[in-house]
Amino acid sequence: MLQLERRPVASPAMQWASPVIALALTVITGFVIFSAMGRDPLSSLTYFFITPLSSAYGWAELGLKMAPLLLCAAGLTLCFRAKLWNIGAEGHFLMGALGASIAAVQLQEQTGLWVLPVVLLVGIVFGAFWAGLAAGLKNRFHANEILTTIMLNYIALNVVVYAVHGPLKDPFGFGFPQSIMFSNSALLPNLIPGTRLHIGWLFSLLAAVAAWVVLARSFIGFQLNVLGQDSRAAEFAGFKQRWLVWFAFLVAGAMAGLAGASEVTGPIGQLVPQVSANYGYTAIIVVFLGRMHPLGIIAASALLALTFLGGEMLQISMNMPKSITQLFQGLLLFYLLISDAFIHFRVRLKPAAPEPRQTSATLAPQES
Amino acid sequence: MLSTVRLKLDNITKEYPGCRANDGVSLEIKAGEIHALLGENGAGKSTLMKVIYGVVQPDSGTLQWNGKHLRVESPAHARQLGIGMVFQHFSLFETLTVAENIALGLPANMSRDRKQLDETIRDVSQRYGMDIDPRRYVNTLSTGEQQRVEIVRCLIQESTLLILDEPTSVLTPQEVDTLFTMLRQLAAEGCSIVFISHKLREVRELCHTATVLRQGKVTGRCEPAVVSIDDIARLMVGNDTPLQTRVDAAVPLGPLMHIRDLSYRTKDPFGTALKHIDFTLHAGEILGIAGVAGNGQDELLRALSGEVRTSAQSVVLDGVDIGERMPGQRRKMGLAVVPEERLGRGAVPELSLMHNTLLTAYHRDLLKGPWVRFGQVRALAQRICERFGVRSAGIDSQANSLSGGNLQKFILGREALQEPKVLVASHPTWGVDVGSAVAIHEALVSLRDQGAAVLLISEDLDELYQLCTRIGALCDGRLSPLAPTGQISIEQLGQWMAGEFESPGLGEDDHAAA
Numbered sequence: 020m021l022q023l024e025r026r027p028v029a030s031p032a033m034q035w036a037s038p039v040i041a042l043a044l045t046v047i048t049g050f051v052i053f054s055a056m057g058r059d060p061l062s063s064l065t066y067f068f069i070t071p072l073s074s075a076y077g078w079a080e081l082g083l084k085m086a087p088l089l090l091c092a093a094g095l096t097l098c099f100r101a102k103l104w105n106i107g108a109e110g111h112f113l114m115g116a117l118g119a120s121i122a123a124v125q126l127q128e129q130t131g132l133w134v135l136p137v138v139l140l141v142g143i144v145f146g147a148f149w150a151g152l153a154a155g156l157k158n159r160f161h162a163n164e165i166l167t168t169i170m171l172n173y174i175a176l177n178v179v180v181y182a183v184h185g186p187l188k189d190p191f192g193f194g195f196p197q198s199i200m201f202s203n204s205a206l207l208p209n210l211i212p213g214t215r216l217h218i219g220w221l222f223s224l225l226a227a228v229a230a231w232v233v234l235a236r237s238f239i240g241f242q243l244n245v246l247g248q249d250s251r252a253a254e255f256a257g258f259k260q261r262w263l264v265w266f267a268f269l270v271a272g273a274m275a276g277l278a279g280a281s282e283v284t285g286p287i288g289q290l291v292p293q294v295s296a297n298y299g300y301t302a303i304i305v306v307f308l309g310r311m312h313p314l315g316i317i318a319a320s321a322l323l324a325l326t327f328l329g330g331e332m333l334q335i336s337m338n339m340p341k342s343i344t345q346l347f348q349g350l351l352l353f354y355l356l357i358s359d360a361f362i363h364f365r366v367r368l369k370p371a372a373p374e375p376r377q378t379s380a381t382l383a384p385q386e387s
Numbered sequence: 388m389l390s391t392v393r394l395k396l397d398n399i400t401k402e403y404p405g406c407r408a409n410d411g412v413s414l415e416i417k418a419g420e421i422h423a424l425l426g427e428n429g430a431g432k433s434t435l436m437k438v439i440y441g442v443v444q445p446d447s448g449t450l451q452w453n454g455k456h457l458r459v460e461s462p463a464h465a466r467q468l469g470i471g472m473v474f475q476h477f478s479l480f481e482t483l484t485v486a487e488n489i490a491l492g493l494p495a496n497m498s499r500d501r502k503q504l505d506e507t508i509r510d511v512s513q514r515y516g517m518d519i520d521p522r523r524y525v526n527t528l529s530t531g532e533q534q535r536v537e538i539v540r541c542l543i544q545e546s547t548l549l550i551l552d553e554p555t556s557v558l559t560p561q562e563v564d565t566l567f568t569m570l571r572q573l574a575a576e577g578c579s580i581v582f583i584s585h586k587l588r589e590v591r592e593l594c595h596t597a598t599v600l601r602q603g604k605v606t607g608r609c610e611p612a613v614v615s616i617d618d619i620a621r622l623m624v625g626n627d628t629p630l631q632t633r634v635d636a637a638v639p640l641g642p643l644m645h646i647r648d649l650s651y652r653t654k655d656p657f658g659t660a661l662k663h664i665d666f667t668l669h670a671g672e673i674l675g676i677a678g679v680a681g682n683g684q685d686e687l688l689r690a691l692s693g694e695v696r697t698s699a700q701s702v703v704l705d706g707v708d709i710g711e712r713m714p715g716q717r718r719k720m721g722l723a724v725v726p727e728e729r730l731g732r733g734a735v736p737e738l739s740l741m742h743n744t745l746l747t748a749y750h751r752d753l754l755k756g757p758w759v760r761f762g763q764v765r766a767l768a769q770r771i772c773e774r775f776g777v778r779s780a781g782i783d784s785q786a787n788s789l790s791g792g793n794l795q796k797f798i799l800g801r802e803a804l805q806e807p808k809v810l811v812a813s814h815p816t817w818g819v820d821v822g823s824a825v826a827i828h829e830a831l832v833s834l835r836d837q838g839a840a841v842l843l844i845s846e847d848l849d850e851l852y853q854l855c856t857r858i859g860a861l862c863d864g865r866l867s868p869l870a871p872t873g874q875i876s877i878e879q880l881g882q883w884m885a886g887e888f889e890s891p892g893l894g895e896d897d898h899a900a901a
Binding site (some may be wrong): 101238239254255256 | 692693695713714717718724726731733734735746747757761893
């Protein structure tokens with residue numbers, strides 16, 4: 020009989036092996052699914068994982084998808100370390116995109132180097148404000164942050180939809196729900212000419228490194244860790260829990276807001292309702308896959324970015340539904356959660372009914 | 388009758404990953420014998436009892452019950468054989484009545500007839516002088532009464548061997564006397580009793596024979612009544628550990644901390660409300676607070692540490708009202724606290740000792756702006772471990788990898804090295820080996836001698852009498868008068884622990900320190 024048994028100490032090897040195992044299982048399951056769909060599984064997997072990276076342009080596209088994921092994930096890492104389950108990066112992202120768009124539309128006629136920073140800053144403030152709502156509800160009313168942030172995500176989406184149908188709608192846009200195209204002074208400069216990769220990618224790397232420095236070297240990072248591991252010790256030590264909640268949420272909101280702002284001022288250049296390809300939700304997978312470590316999430320965000328590209332590639336070249344992306348993301352998270360169980364547990368083979376053992380020589384002549 | 392051997396263990400060995408909990412233990416218990424099983428925490432007492440009670444199976448060795456070789460398959464099997472066990476933490480449902488709780492462990496035919504069962508419970512309990520009403524709900528019973536329910540349950544199941552795991556740790560001295568009378572009567576009737584304890588005075592008073600375990604092995608057998616306490620203790624701890632601290636008389640100085648009419652009610656439905664606590668803590672003294680667990684000790688500690696805020700004037704340190712201040716602010720003013728729970732409050736289990744140093748010592752020049760000066764933190768952690776003899780694999784080992792005694796030395800050392808004006812410590816030697824306990828006592832006394840005030844909350848009366856300048860007791864959230872240690876008998880203190888004292892605060896003896 021197989022039995023799960025708690026390990027005496029958590030396995031550090033399994034901690035990092037788990038994402039690799041999850042990825043392997045995802046690929047195997049993908050193989051099975053493609054075969055079941057009647058497609059050639061090998062070429063499908065090649066299209067999904069390899070083809071997108073076969074050109075410099077592909078790598079640039081990878082960076083482009085990575086940027087919003089990594090920015091959102093860096094902020095979420097701070098929250099999750101403290102066991103503050105902020106699921107609201109999607110909402111922070113959308114509000115950041117909205118804020119930046121409002122600023123960009125207002126400053127349409129302006130030129131100058133100050134325009135872009137102002138636009139980004141407004142996006143950051145909007146994102147932080149949206150996260151601050153959840154933090155305030157948690158601190159003031161003990162409202163569960165999982166519920167409030169999810170609900171705030173839907174509100175944010177509807178606010179964006181309202182904006183592009185109403186106040187921000189392009190009057191000459193043939194009725195499409197979208198804003199006007201921003202002026203050049205409100206757009207992020209390109210990083211590599213001829214690609215769509217913009218300096219938002221550098222922001223995201225910077226954010227991950229900043230999160231790393233905060234968690235590893237600063238006292239507030241230490242307090243977040245303690246709060247997450249042992250809230251009673253945090254209380255005993257006198258850490259100001261509310262203050263920590265504000266900090267983690269506002270930083271997460273600011274970073275996701277910057278991600279949203281970078282998206283509208285980067286590859287899109289205007290506000291559209293589908294500005295987020297579920298980046299805020301996917302970032303949650305990134306954080307767990309990256310082991311809540313700021314450097315781990317850099318690799319994880321690249322992998323998840325690849326699932327976006329791979330999905331598009333399959334759509335284009337093999338005429339498969341785009342939801343393949345979500346399928347792979349879901350599989351990855353599913354397998355990750357399963358393999359994570361083996362960080363704290365191990366499988367033991369146990370005899371179903373143990374035979375009575377008798378070791379003394381003075382008795383049990385009937386045995387041996 | 389006395390000569391028949393009821394239980395015989397031969398060469399019992401039980402190994403857990405990384406530790407041999409029992410190593411060739413042999414033991415013989417006669418009918419009608421009260422047998423003490425002595426040993427420090429981790430000596431293997433619990434494992435041995437689990438073997439007898441069928442909770443675990445030994446790796447090797449044999450067990451004879453009334454002369455027959457057998458294997459105790461499970462606790463149910465053990466009960467069927469007539470082996471009853473009273474655990475330290477009672478296994479009673481608080482929302483059920485006494486009779487219902489007892490019925491749960493009985494075979495169906497016995498539990499069905501409630502009237503008959505009520506009758507049996509009354510009979511058994513009266514026969515042994517424990518008045519128990521079978522209709523009462525368990526949550527209305529005192530700890531001592533709950534223990535009696537557990538014992539009655541074993542007796543109704545016709546146990547002929549009764550195992551009691553640290554039964555006196557939850558009782559007042561008077562309740563201990565009642566328990567002993569009853570156990571002697573049981574033994575006289577032929578019931579064998581295994582009495583697990585580390586309180587040597589009680590063992591000498593009660594037990595006929597004793598087996599001493601150390602590190603899984605039997606290190607000695609004796610008749611406790613004729614051997615000195617020091618000799619037994621030697622068997623328990625080995626030769627290289629000092630047995631106790633020499634404590635010189637305290638030289639109390641002026642008042643340092645005032646607790647004035649401190650009352651608060653916890654949100655926890657099982658918590659105890661503090662009622663008009665009123666006392667003064669002097670520099671250079673150790674003030675002991677006795678009491679049975681759950682009578683407001685934890686609440687008092689929280690109110691002092693700042694984990695719970697009360698009205699500003701109810702806690703006054705150095706003339707400053709701090710009742711509304713956060714723990715961090717109180718620490719900066721020179722308050723240090725050693726909580727009862729080592730892991731999960733005093734230390735974060737999965738963080739290293741180095742990080743755990745930072746947990747409460749952060750205001751000791753360990754920060755530079757928002758950044759942690761890890762060099763300084765490491766140095767301080769190193770100093771704590773060296774000064775207080777914390778045995779570990781180094782300051783990067785996780786807190787939960789340390790033994791209870793070593794972790795407690797670390798926590799106390801962390802607080803003591805902050806040079807506090809006031810140290811509040813709750814059960815600092817609970818579950819700690821004798822060697823560490825001595826080190827902890829020495830640290831408390833040396834703090835006292837440096838002019839700090841120490842508030843020691845403990846259930847261990849020996850410890851309180853040994854260390855404290857003055858002693859009082861908490862009962863149901865009320866504080867008894869405080870008396871100089873030399874002037875209060877253990878009987879008087881026992882009455883205070885049971886709540887027999889005049890309205891709180893009035894009898895406080897401030898002259899003792901003047």
